[in-house]
Amino acid sequence: MTVLVFLDTAFPDGRPADAGVPQLMINDLGVTRGDGIFESLLAVDSVPRKPHAHLDRLASSAQQLELDIPPRASWERAIATALRLHADAGDHGAVPGGRAAVKLVVTRGVEGAAAPTAWVQVTAAADAADQRTKGIKVLLLDRGYDSLAAARAPWLLLGAKTLSYAVNMAALRYARQNGADDAIFTSSDGKVLEGPTSTVVLARERGGVRTLVTPERKSGILAGTTQDALFRAAEAAGWELGYGPLVPEDLFAADGVWLASSIRLLVPVRSIDGRELAFSADLNAELAGLADTAL
Ligand SMILES: Cc1ncc(COP(=O)(O)O)c(C=O)c1O
Incomplete structure (x- = not known):
């Protein structure tokens, strides 16, 4: 009801x-x-x-x-x-x-x-517990504008959560019709943007420093509240934080990639365009725990 x-x-x-x-x-x-x-x-x-x-x-x-x-x-x-x-x-x-x-x-x-x-x-709300543990397959889809469009063309309302979600829903249908569960938009100049209903987050460890990274907001994406809550909790737990620009190769080189959103929470991405990504169940559980305490 x-x-x-x-x-x-x-x-x-x-x-x-x-x-x-x-x-x-x-x-x-x-x-x-x-x-x-x-x-x-x-x-x-x-x-x-x-x-x-x-x-x-x-x-x-x-x-x-x-x-x-x-x-x-x-x-x-x-x-x-x-x-x-x-x-x-x-x-x-x-x-x-x-x-x-x-x-x-x-x-x-x-x-x-x-x-x-x-x-x-x-x-x-349906509980996406299965996706949160097993992960999802994603396609990269062209969003049709470049990563500087938000500043150049404020009338596009990039970064506002408007009711005009027909494009986002069409992208999800396209992904599902083509064997995936979800999508990640890229800009016409090749930057990683966001999912149709989620924020992209990656984790990487270099020289013993663990960092969470998300695309920069000025690239015309929605400011994700789940990503932000996760970042606050992760910072308190000793993680470094980073903000794009990111390109698809950054996702393939990461220790893990997630889609973050308020209802589904943190869902690990297991493959992009059929190419497998790194995944660790322990890291997934750690970040899920951080996201949960922050909400
Ligand atoms: C385009 C887009 N990006 C990101 C998000 C994630 O935002 P939040 O974590 O605040 O739910 C959403 C949520 O629906 C969204 O529609």
């Missing part, structure tokens, strides 16, 4: 609504133009994981789109209401660990109206 709570100035804790019936106007700009932003976060036993990082990123996406969104306190209250309703419905018991996916969505609103449409929805 899906729990739905609209943000509505007349309802300080949010306005619960029936997710089983139509709730949006057909001329909502989120529907007709994909003009809006979203966040997906994990809740475990009704407790949201790193909500502040997600609300920070929602605010930063809103700023990029010049979108006037409800204040932070309204989101916090609506999230609490939605998680309470979800727990009351008993749905979380259907999934091990009571994992739920919490989605925050804001659109530019109904055409001609001044107010955004904003809601929180909660559904039981």
Whole structure:
């Protein structure tokens, strides 16, 4: 089941609504133009994981789109209401660990109206435990712009989590139709960017120094909250941190490569374009443990 709570100035804790019936106007700009932003976060036993990082990123996406969104306190209250309703419905018991996916969505609103449409929805989250231990196969896919496009063309909204995810979903379908589980985008100038719904992280050890590296954010990728949480925990545990630019050969030369995201968490990449990558179950467990403590 899906729990739905609209943000509505007349309802300080949010306005619960029936997710089983139509709730949006057909001329909502989120529907007709994909003009809006979203966040997906994990809740475990009704407790949201790193909500502040997600609300920070929602605010930063809103700023990029010049979108006037409800204040932070309204989101916090609506999230609490939605998680309470979800727990009351008993749905979380259907999934091990009571994992739920919490989605925050804001659109530019109904055409001609001044107010955004904003809601929180909660559904039981599938646990990707199998992928987290066994890993996945990935294809490198061309994202079609170069790694300097974000600075040169701010209207592309690179780095904002917009509702326009049709390209990301098409990339995932392409990967699956071609024998892989997921994709890593590369820029037209050959840099590693991100997955369609995840951040790329690699681990390497040189001269006894262990380093985690992720592509640099200025290459037009989303600032991953899971990668960031992992990096904070890893730094505290003695890891060095690095930020790209990365090229595919860096992935092949690494001691391990992972895709990090809020719901699926840390998934090891076992092969890219059919070429096997280094993998260590111990290192995978170590990083999974670090990511978990940081959330
Ligand atoms: C394009 C993209 N990059 C990275 C991520 C990972 O972000 P987070 O770890 O904050 O979920 C996501 C999450 O959905 C994403 O859509």
